[in-house]
Amino acid sequence: MSQKNEIPDHGLLRFLTCGSVDDGKSTLIGRLLFDTKTILADTLSAITRTSEKRGMGAVDLSLLTDGLQAEREQGITIDVAYRYFSTGTRKYIIADAPGHEQYTRNMVTAASTANLAIILIDARKGVLTQTRRHSKLASLVGIPHLIVAINKMDLADYSQETYERIKGEYLEFAAKVGIEDIRFIPLSALNGDMIVDRGDKLNWYEGPTLLEMLETAPAAHTEENVQKREKFRFPVQYVCRPQDSANPELHDYRGFMGRVEAGSIKVGDAVTVLPSGRESTVKAVQLGGVDIGEAFTEQSITLLLADEIDTSRGDMIVKSSEVPAAVKQIEATVCWMAEAPMDRARTYLIRHTTRDSKAKLAAIDHRLDVNTLEKVPAEKLAMNDIAQVTFKLAQPLFADPYLENRGTGAFIIIDESNNNTVGAGMIL
Amino acid sequence: MTQRNTLSHLDWLEAEAIHIMREVAGQCSNPVLLFSGGKDSLCLLRLAEKAFRPGKFPFPLMHIDTGHNYMEVVAFRDQRAAELGERLIVRSVEDSMKRGTVVLKHEGESRNKHQSVTLLEAIEEFGFDACIGGARRDEEKARAKERIFSFRDEFGQWDPKNQRPELWSLYNARSHKGENIRAFPISNWTEMDVWQYIEREGLELPSIYFAHTRPVVMRQGAIVPVNVPLVSGEIANPSKAGEEIIDLQVRFRTVGDISCTAPVESDADNVSKIVFETATTTITERGATRLDDQTSDASMEQRKKEGYF
Numbered sequence: 001m002s003q004k005n006e007i008p009d010h011g012l013l014r015f016l017t018c019g020s021v022d023d024g025k026s027t028l029i030g031r032l033l034f035d036t037k038t039i040l041a042d043t044l045s046a047i048t049r050t051s052e053k054r055g056m057g058a059v060d061l062s063l064l065t066d067g068l069q070a071e072r073e074q075g076i077t078i079d080v081a082y083r084y085f086s087t088g089t090r091k092y093i094i095a096d097a098p099g100h101e102q103y104t105r106n107m108v109t110a111a112s113t114a115n116l117a118i119i120l121i122d123a124r125k126g127v128l129t130q131t132r133r134h135s136k137l138a139s140l141v142g143i144p145h146l147i148v149a150i151n152k153m154d155l156a157d158y159s160q161e162t163y164e165r166i167k168g169e170y171l172e173f174a175a176k177v178g179i180e181d182i183r184f185i186p187l188s189a190l191n192g193d194m195i196v197d198r199g200d201k202l203n204w205y206e207g208p209t210l211l212e213m214l215e216t217a218p219a220a221h222t223e224e225n226v227q228k229r230e231k232f233r234f235p236v237q238y239v240c241r242p243q244d245s246a247n248p249e250l251h252d253y254r255g256f257m258g259r260v261e262a263g264s265i266k267v268g269d270a271v272t273v274l275p276s277g278r279e280s281t282v283k284a285v286q287l288g289g290v291d292i293g294e295a296f297t298e299q300s301i302t303l304l305l306a307d308e309i310d311t312s313r314g315d316m317i318v319k320s321s322e323v324p325a326a327v328k329q330i331e332a333t334v335c336w337m338a339e340a341p342m343d344r345a346r347t348y349l350i351r352h353t354t355r356d357s358k359a360k361l362a363a364i365d366h367r368l369d370v371n372t373l374e375k376v377p378a379e380k381l382a383m384n385d386i387a388q389v390t391f392k393l394a395q396p397l398f399a400d401p402y403l404e405n406r407g408t409g410a411f412i413i414i415d416e417s418n419n420n421t422v423g424a425g426m427i428l
Numbered sequence: 429m430t431q432r433n434t435l436s437h438l439d440w441l442e443a444e445a446i447h448i449m450r451e452v453a454g455q456c457s458n459p460v461l462l463f464s465g466g467k468d469s470l471c472l473l474r475l476a477e478k479a480f481r482p483g484k485f486p487f488p489l490m491h492i493d494t495g496h497n498y499m500e501v502v503a504f505r506d507q508r509a510a511e512l513g514e515r516l517i518v519r520s521v522e523d524s525m526k527r528g529t530v531v532l533k534h535e536g537e538s539r540n541k542h543q544s545v546t547l548l549e550a551i552e553e554f555g556f557d558a559c560i561g562g563a564r565r566d567e568e569k570a571r572a573k574e575r576i577f578s579f580r581d582e583f584g585q586w587d588p589k590n591q592r593p594e595l596w597s598l599y600n601a602r603s604h605k606g607e608n609i610r611a612f613p614i615s616n617w618t619e620m621d622v623w624q625y626i627e628r629e630g631l632e633l634p635s636i637y638f639a640h641t642r643p644v645v646m647r648q649g650a651i652v653p654v655n656v657p658l659v660s661g662e663i664a665n666p667s668k669a670g671e672e673i674i675d676l677q678v679r680f681r682t683v684g685d686i687s688c689t690a691p692v693e694s695d696a697d698n699v700s701k702i703v704f705e706t707a708t709t710t711i712t713e714r715g716a717t718r719l720d721d722q723t724s725d726a727s728m729e730q731r732k733k734e735g736y737f
């Protein structure tokens with residue numbers, strides 16, 4: 001696949017920003033968009049007008065990320081918003097989750113698709129309860145890379161000492177929680193120091209700018225996964241049977257359509273279809289009906305097998321040498337997302353990959369107090385609670401531990417009465 | 429395939445969109461793909477080919493025609509559907525007007541926002557439980573929080589406070605009878621991504637996307653095409669007495685109802701020139717080209733609550 005406007009393409013990076021209210025999250029995002037020239041003139045003049053209307057001197061870049069009417073009126077953000085910018089070499093998707101106490105679920109949602117998190121700290125305040133909570137949540141949701149950005153350095157005299165002190169505080173905490181890949185950076189989001197440009201106030205800092213860190217962070221989790229020698233996991237989304245009797249080639253065509261959730265696959269590989277356990281080999285790997293020979297994580301493809309095997313949505317194709325266990329009971333970390341607390345007596349629907357199963361809560365092991373990060377006993381699960389639980393399942397699932405593979409370790413919980421998504425789970 | 433293990437950004441976006449379309453096909457019993465002939469929906473068609481060929485699409489295509497669409501686009505729409513051999517349903521706002529379900533405030537009122545009524549009528553007529561649309565989150569502030577699978581109640585309403593959390597790529601397209609899911613496979617694409625994809629895939633587009641000369645007038649700083657011939661033989665946007673008509677070289681960045689889509693001045697007559705212009709433009713897609721959004725910052729949100737795409 002050739003690109004005519006040839007520029008090196010370092011793929012796509014999804015990240016989220018977390019911080020307490022007023023740490024400067026919106027300003028930081030506005031800054032990234034502005035300094036990478038994503039903000040266009042008409043948007044800028046609109047926020048300039050608004051800034052003036054609100055009696056502010058300088059243009060308030062945080063207005064760029066203001067969302068919906070209701071929230072604008074309340075002056076707070078209450079949901080995850082997605083923003084985009086591109087540097088020419090890499091495309092970025094920012095998940096912007098608000099930092100309010102009660103919105104754990106929003107952060108979990110934003111983190112679920114992110115590969116990197118920026119944790120913002122106000123240089124005047126240092127490591128706060130919320131900082132710890134956000135970091136813990138980021139690690140629970142399996143975000144492999146953290147950048148701790150110490151912001152508002154302009155209000156702390158750009159002091160290296162302050163920066164080092166906060167860094168030390170954070171590292172002490174991180175060691176306890178077991179967070180590994182952390183990088184630190186001093187910033188002034190307001191003035192734009194060390195975001196895209198270095199500025200001239202932080203000369204003692206010799207590391208990369210924030211944008212340089214983002215440019216070189218591993219893209220989607222594919223690179224790392226290949227190194228981890230991930231097992232091939234292919235949940236079947238849809239089966240293509242054109243049954244075109246006029247066309248002999250299509251007459252017996254049976255394509256299993258889905259996305260490679262992990263690992264890689266090529267023509268000739270021996271595979272097993274679950275739950276039937278039937279074995280075959282890969283006859284073709286296709287995209288849009290065209291043979292591509294092999295495929296890896298995150299590619300949407302169509303698999304054709306050498307043997308006729310009855311397969312439908314909800315089945316999973318794996319390599320015969322790496323068959324996962326079928327489980328009818330799962331232990332998981334769950335974040336409850338609905339207003340109504342979880343009802344222990346009720347049956348819920350669990351959706352894992354393309355497979356659904358009825359599920360009942362068997363036990364709540366403990367709840368995580370997101371402020372103290374202590375495990376506490378719990379009888380029920382309310383909105384924004386995070387807990388370790390056990391579910392009994394009506395149908396077997398083919399699961400991997402979440403920290404090994406997000407795609408086959410994650411599930412959502414659905415309330416069948418109103419079809420709402422009421423919880424998110426990560427298999428232990 | 430090469431040894432490369434990181435997908436290029438276009439390959440990643442393509443794979444995501446294919447996955448979303450297949451989820452719609454796998455989870456919904458009677459979906460439809462909204463197809464206008466515009467660039468975003470042409471990308472959707474290419475993605476649907478990648479998702480479902482050699483099979484047929486597991487959904488028909490549908491256009492809600494305001495009757496005030498550019499002839500070139502309408503012709504292109506029909507041609508593309510025919511080439512693909514897929515079924516195209518057209519429902520028109522004018523029929524809703526005849527039924528009395530759409531009442532214009534005055535003759536010249538834009539029919540754009542009335543598309544919602546016709547769309548809901550068509551959803552009911554065919555019993556569609558999901559509509560695949562080409563909306564993108566970068567188009568407008570109110571879309572930044574839109575889900576990829578967006579839930580609409582029986583009145584087609586979108587309630588920003590009552591949307592399902594959407595995690596990982598586990599989409600919940602469940603709905604009860606009468607309710608509806610809107611699915612947006614290219615949510616995460618920007619205008620630039622769309623043009624780059626069109627370039628990479630060599631997609632054909634209606635001619636009005638490329639620089640051409642047409643009569644326009646300037647109204648409140650916007651370029652307004654005038655005296656536009658319609659399929660019906662009528663003329664849309666007649667110029668007003670005293671207005672100076674100029675022949676300007678323009679192209680459209682979005683196409684839609686004539687009353688609310690303005691072109692930009694441009695000499696980009698092929699896709700690579702457009703990609704270049706998009707990379708260096710200083711005005712947003714909607715800011716430049718949507719005459720209807722300028723009234724209020726929140727007008728899109730208002731329309732969405734009323735059932736707009």
Ligand SMILES: Nc1nc2c(ncn2[C@@H]2O[C@H](COP(=O)(O)OP(=O)(O)O)[C@@H](O)[C@H]2O)c(=O)[nH]1
Nearest residue numbers: 021022023024025026027062151152188189190
């Ligand atoms: N002095 C200074 N002020 C900042 C900086 N970053 C953000 N602010 C200000 O802090 C306030 C809160 O910032 P905002 O971005 O809205 O925070 P959010 O609640 O985390 O999104 C605003 O008045 C910003 O102008 C910074 O680096 N230095």
